Amino acid sequence: MEPFKKIQSIATPLDKVNVDTDQIVPKQFLKLIQRTGFGQYLFYDWRFEKGGIPRKDFVLNDPAYKNSRILLARDNFGCGSSREHAVWALDDYGFKVIISTSFADIFYNNCFKNGILPIHVSDETLEKLFLTQSEIEVDLENQSIKVGDTSISFQIEPHWKKILLEGLDDIAMTLLHEDQIVNYERSHKI
Amino acid sequence: MSKTLFEKIWDSHVVTEENGRSLLYVDRHLVHEVTSPQAFDGLRLNSRKVRRTDLTFATMDHNVPTSDRSLPIIDQTSSTQIKALEKNCKEFGITLFDINSPNQGIVHVIGPELGITLPGTTIVCGDSHTSTHGAFGSLAFGIGTSDVEHVLATQCIMMEKPKTFEINIKGKRKNPHAVTAKDIILSIIKKIGTAGGTGTVIEYRGDTISELTMEQRMTICNMSIEAGARAGLIAPDEKTYQYLRGKKYAPENYDEYVNLWRENLKTDSGAQFDKSFTFSAENIAPQVSWGTNPAMTTDVTDTVPFPEEYGKGNPEEEKGAAKALQYMDLKPGIAITDILIDRVFIGSCTNSRLEDLTEAAKVVKGKKISAKVRAMVVPGSQLVKKNAEQLGLDKIFKDAGFEWRESGCSMCLGMNPDILAAGERCASTSNRNFEGRQGTGGRTHLVSPVMAAAAAIHGHFVDVREMDLN
Numbered sequence: 070m071e072p073f074k075k076i077q078s079i080a081t082p083l084d085k086v087n088v089d090t091d092q093i094v095p096k097q098f099l100k101l102i103q104r105t106g107f108g109q110y111l112f113y114d115w116r117f118e119k120g121g122i123p124r125k126d127f128v129l130n131d132p133a134y135k136n137s138r139i140l141l142a143r144d145n146f147g148c149g150s151s152r153e154h155a156v157w158a159l160d161d162y163g164f165k166v167i168i169s170t171s172f173a174d175i176f177y178n179n180c181f182k183n184g185i186l187p188i189h190v191s192d193e194t195l196e197k198l199f200l201t202q203s204e205i206e207v208d209l210e211n212q213s214i215k216v217g218d219t220s221i222s223f224q225i226e227p228h229w230k231k232i233l234l235e236g237l238d239d240i241a242m243t244l245l246h247e248d249q250i251v252n253y254e255r256s257h258k259i
Numbered sequence: 260m261s262k263t264l265f266e267k268i269w270d271s272h273v274v275t276e277e278n279g280r281s282l283l284y285v286d287r288h289l290v291h292e293v294t295s296p297q298a299f300d301g302l303r304l305n306s307r308k309v310r311r312t313d314l315t316f317a318t319m320d321h322n323v324p325t326s327d328r329s330l331p332i333i334d335q336t337s338s339t340q341i342k343a344l345e346k347n348c349k350e351f352g353i354t355l356f357d358i359n360s361p362n363q364g365i366v367h368v369i370g371p372e373l374g375i376t377l378p379g380t381t382i383v384c385g386d387s388h389t390s391t392h393g394a395f396g397s398l399a400f401g402i403g404t405s406d407v408e409h410v411l412a413t414q415c416i417m418m419e420k421p422k423t424f425e426i427n428i429k430g431k432r433k434n435p436h437a438v439t440a441k442d443i444i445l446s447i448i449k450k451i452g453t454a455g456g457t458g459t460v461i462e463y464r465g466d467t468i469s470e471l472t473m474e475q476r477m478t479i480c481n482m483s484i485e486a487g488a489r490a491g492l493i494a495p496d497e498k499t500y501q502y503l504r505g506k507k508y509a510p511e512n513y514d515e516y517v518n519l520w521r522e523n524l525k526t527d528s529g530a531q532f533d534k535s536f537t538f539s540a541e542n543i544a545p546q547v548s549w550g551t552n553p554a555m556t557t558d559v560t561d562t563v564p565f566p567e568e569y570g571k572g573n574p575e576e577e578k579g580a581a582k583a584l585q586y587m588d589l590k591p592g593i594a595i596t597d598i599l600i601d602r603v604f605i606g607s608c609t610n611s612r613l614e615d616l617t618e619a620a621k622v623v624k625g626k627k628i629s630a631k632v633r634a635m636v637v638p639g640s641q642l643v644k645k646n647a648e649q650l651g652l653d654k655i656f657k658d659a660g661f662e663w664r665e666s667g668c669s670m671c672l673g674m675n676p677d678i679l680a681a682g683e684r685c686a687s688t689s690n691r692n693f694e695g696r697q698g699t700g701g702r703t704h705l706v707s708p709v710m711a712a713a714a715a716i717h718g719h720f721v722d723v724r725e726m727d728l729n
Contacts, residue, residue, distance in 0.1 A: 085578075091694070100337055102343050151403055178403060179405065226278075228278045240408065243415055246282055257271075259286050259510070
């Protein structure tokens with residue numbers, strides 16, 4: 070995994086609560102057997118009319134957000150299916166940061182496994198970000214979101230921070246505990 | 260110190276702890292074709308093996324056709340995914356119940372029916388409805404593909420300890436054939452919301468739960484994820500031990516295990532939960548969802564709500580409800596029983612077991628489905644299908660005009676050819692009414708098997724309490 074760097078970008082506001090992973094990547098695109106190439110299917114049914122024509126009223130099709138790397142979302146983002154394809158699609162499309170008031174558990178976990186930073190903020194901060202037209206800066210090292218001259222700090226578990234900043238392989242990290250796993254297996258039977 | 264059931268299972272599976280997170284040992288890993296190919300690729304890329312092939316079981320369920328199994332699979336991408344699972348299981352030495360196996364079925368149906376699911380164990384699967392297995396007192400989580408790879412390689416999962424959430428369900432339902440486990444769990448989700456359980460493991464308790472059969476308990480635990488919970492849990496009892504006795508993969512010295520389970524697998528009196536909710540099942544009605552998430556649900560006797568009524572002062576929820584009504588093409592104020600349907604789907608990991616089919620068949624017996632409706636029954640597994648056929652249920656459904664299909668996830672998520680056309684409206688026994696879930700532009704109403712069966716007959720929703728179901 071690539072180490073997470075500072076991100077400076079305009080933020081794409083997705084103004085909807087309870088966005089489920091079926092919307093993030095619809096089921097007809099889950100049949101690929103690789104991790105890459107899902108960006109074209111991101112929010113497919115919201116982004117495109119029949120025949121693949123972009124819907125003008127969907128925020129991702131607004132040229133102002135073309136190179137955006139930060140997604141603003143509302144409560145309970147990523148609920149429903151555990152499909153990691155949702156995160157692969159966001160990543161492949163170019164989003165590296167998702168800011169919301171809350172995330173669904175499995176989705177939240179899947180983000181870190183793919184180098185995407187999900188940030189929890191308060192209602193007040195989210196509203197402020199939704200109104201921001203200019204670029205914002207997300208600095209994981211210092212746990213801050215910079216909007217103009219103001220800096221908003223955010224919380225993140227040290228474990229995830231380390232994994233993102235160093236781009237670590239968590240399987241290799243777990244395998245450092247091989248002796249403990251073997252010991253556990255010796256005493257545990259079912 | 261008093262502990263909850265969850266804490267007991269969790270504590271007995273911690274291999275080590277680091278930075279406030281636990282490395283948890285996984286007793287059973289269930290694998291299916293959609294969320295595993297990238298995980299196996301990851302193993303190959305890093306020259307890693309599957310650590311415990313004896314604890315890993317695979318089946319193909321999500322995109323398998325439910326039509327004639329002797330025919331080739333037409334959809335090339337589905338076929339590729341199915342072949343990839345066959346190849347991966349062979350290469351890594353994993354037991355696979357393939358498309359022709361008598362044990363094939365929806366992963367959450369076959370786990371319990373084969374005795375792979377056992378009380379007090381930890382189970383993971385790359386599928387959010389893994390919570391189903393909690394009905395047996397096993398701690399069962401849905402995980403993403405990266406974690407599937409992690410578990411294949413290490414037989415462990417690194418997790419932060421979830422919080423505990425007690426949902427106490429009390430009271431006797433007046434008509435348990437008409438007001439089902441599905442109605443209980445939909446009523447609860449309606450109250451606590453789709454994020455009400457986020458970050459928690461729910462333990463369902465109370466006299467209503469004790470009275471439920473194992474299959475009904477599975478329906479309850481299955482939909483825990485629709486309330487946002489990591490897992491649902493029900494303490495095992497004699498019904499649990501009886502259900503699993505003699506199952507293919509249940510341990511040989513079964514009674515020794517039962518003795519241990521009886522002693523250990525319960526929440527101690529005085530144990531504290533982080534969160535608590537009490538719910539009375541006594542007066543609940545059959546439920547029908549009207550919107551695009553499972554909390555957007557109401558009584559069959561009710562009307563489609565106005566967005567402001569649903570939002571209760573929360574502008575975001577109100578906006579969400581307005582969008583949902585637009586997608587569902589429903590006008591606020593109309594009676595639920597006036598909603599006409601085009602399709603009926605009886606199936607999915609929520610409601611495709613023998614008891615679901617038996618109850619639905621009671622409604623259907625001797626009747627014909629509405630000429631305007633296309634209806635299908637998709638048994639959860641080959642074993643369910645076989646048992647149902649022995650009882651003659653297939654004949655009851657077919658005589659009424661239902662299609663009787665092969666087992667799989669089918670129209671719950673529409674990854675195989677069983678999908679809704681745009682604009683079609685379906686009474687479905689599945690678990691998610693998300694936009695496009697059953698087919699792009701399709702409209703899903705979540706209901707119980709008896710409600711779905713009755714809707715098939717009448718062409719619209721009816722209150723099954725008015726029918727004789729005993």
